[in-house]
Amino acid sequence: MTSVNLEDARRVIAAAEKKATELGQPMNIAVVDSGGNLVAHVRQDGAWIGSVNISINKAWTSKAFDISTKDLGDNSQPTQQFFGIQNTNGGKVAIFAGGIPLVRDGAVVGAVGVSGGSGEQDHSVAEAGAAAL
Amino acid sequence: MTSVNLEDARRVIAAAEKKATELGQPMNIAVVDSGGNLVAHVRQDGAWIGSVNISINKAWTSKAFDISTKDLGDNSQPTQQFFGIQNTNGGKVAIFAGGIPLVRDGAVVGAVGVSGGSGEQDHSVAEAGAAAL
Amino acid sequence: MTSVNLEDARRVIAAAEKKATELGQPMNIAVVDSGGNLVAHVRQDGAWIGSVNISINKAWTSKAFDISTKDLGDNSQPTQQFFGIQNTNGGKVAIFAGGIPLVRDGAVVGAVGVSGGSGEQDHSVAEAGAAAL
Amino acid sequence: MTSVNLEDARRVIAAAEKKATELGQPMNIAVVDSGGNLVAHVRQDGAWIGSVNISINKAWTSKAFDISTKDLGDNSQPTQQFFGIQNTNGGKVAIFAGGIPLVRDGAVVGAVGVSGGSGEQDHSVAEAGAAAL
Numbered sequence: 001m002t003s004v005n006l007e008d009a010r011r012v013i014a015a016a017e018k019k020a021t022e023l024g025q026p027m028n029i030a031v032v033d034s035g036g037n038l039v040a041h042v043r044q045d046g047a048w049i050g051s052v053n054i055s056i057n058k059a060w061t062s063k064a065f066d067i068s069t070k071d072l073g074d075n076s077q078p079t080q081q082f083f084g085i086q087n088t089n090g091g092k093v094a095i096f097a098g099g100i101p102l103v104r105d106g107a108v109v110g111a112v113g114v115s116g117g118s119g120e121q122d123h124s125v126a127e128a129g130a131a132a133l
Numbered sequence: 134m135t136s137v138n139l140e141d142a143r144r145v146i147a148a149a150e151k152k153a154t155e156l157g158q159p160m161n162i163a164v165v166d167s168g169g170n171l172v173a174h175v176r177q178d179g180a181w182i183g184s185v186n187i188s189i190n191k192a193w194t195s196k197a198f199d200i201s202t203k204d205l206g207d208n209s210q211p212t213q214q215f216f217g218i219q220n221t222n223g224g225k226v227a228i229f230a231g232g233i234p235l236v237r238d239g240a241v242v243g244a245v246g247v248s249g250g251s252g253e254q255d256h257s258v259a260e261a262g263a264a265a266l
Numbered sequence: 267m268t269s270v271n272l273e274d275a276r277r278v279i280a281a282a283e284k285k286a287t288e289l290g291q292p293m294n295i296a297v298v299d300s301g302g303n304l305v306a307h308v309r310q311d312g313a314w315i316g317s318v319n320i321s322i323n324k325a326w327t328s329k330a331f332d333i334s335t336k337d338l339g340d341n342s343q344p345t346q347q348f349f350g351i352q353n354t355n356g357g358k359v360a361i362f363a364g365g366i367p368l369v370r371d372g373a374v375v376g377a378v379g380v381s382g383g384s385g386e387q388d389h390s391v392a393e394a395g396a397a398a399l
Numbered sequence: 400m401t402s403v404n405l406e407d408a409r410r411v412i413a414a415a416e417k418k419a420t421e422l423g424q425p426m427n428i429a430v431v432d433s434g435g436n437l438v439a440h441v442r443q444d445g446a447w448i449g450s451v452n453i454s455i456n457k458a459w460t461s462k463a464f465d466i467s468t469k470d471l472g473d474n475s476q477p478t479q480q481f482f483g484i485q486n487t488n489g490g491k492v493a494i495f496a497g498g499i500p501l502v503r504d505g506a507v508v509g510a511v512g513v514s515g516g517s518g519e520q521d522h523s524v525a526e527a528g529a530a531a532l
Binding site (some may be wrong): 064065083088113 | 148181182183186187190211219224226227229230266
């Protein structure tokens, strides 16, 4: 089980922060390792305090199911195959955009979670972070 | 109260594992007894870590209501008679496919819960397990 | 981050079960990986249902702090340096004997947790399991 | 409400990391703002995964009561005036050493929480962080 380390997490976060600054929307950004455990988190000045938990949970969710929270959300709407998954795991499952798996050599080695703007903004900031791994 | 024992649970899990391997999708598989309490759980190598909790809760739910989680899910959509049941029991109620009661001589003696793939895959792996009781 | 896999977990559990049978005390036995996530659990016939959760939490705790829960317990008594740790991590920290790290090549690659008897019995069953890694 | 910002938090964390590296003990380090909300967290490579939650809660506790968790712990032992405080606030109150208020111009503007070693080590790393504000 290979995993991101703190240096990786900082590189991912730096790239995500850069993107958030370009968008003009302050964000919470979190990175978890391959076991789903938090490696690093930052809240940019002015970012929502309610998004601390969400950014961490989005990162956890993306690693826990090896999927972006955007795609998981599509499958978790009423009548879809995973509807109800948001009530499992003690409330840690986030089913809206902003969490993306971190992949190295074909393996999911962690995940990044972003919260602080629209779903589209969160997802694009997470993508910028993931691309920096 | 007749119930599955550990030997039964292992037979159920072995059959479920065999099916999961055939499908090429690693799974979490859990068996609970007639009291809804966990008897055994395995996570196959590579299976989602977020599915540990879900497999156990699917098994619990199937015994708790003597119904497959697939059928319970159909009744728990918005506007349906059990909508909201997923918020009860401290978050242990799973309402998507993968949990199936274990029946012996017409009585529910436990349940199996499977999580790790699509709803269809989870359900078919649980069926394979239940058939081995 | 190297980790135990399911085959390792089964070998550890088999050795622990053998020891529990020798002691004549049925046990719950759980193994977690290097990320603290459950790999496998069994409850022997007749073992306490309240020990399902405890065995899993003992395993988690031993990996989470790379220490036996017996030693952590000594440090978590009133006036000791870690008193209060049992209230952290959402109630997952177990501070009584029965959890032991699984070590390979000097690295903690998981942990085993045992619950079902006296503290001394739980610890000796966990030791038997850990020795089989 | 004056408060630390992300730049402050990073300076505090950098100083704490330096101290932890000198001690040869990897640590989790968290900084909260004057509202008790997380600003930044890092887990150094090899630091305990069970200490993610504890570092954040030590920081929260120090700001929540404007006191070091070491001093709060002295008052929270059996028979002391705050015994039981560790069961309040949904489990967020940490009562062992490692959390220290961050003070600027006589006002508490946040707090740092450290977890990963002995109580003495955690406290000294938090002191190094706080001194860098």
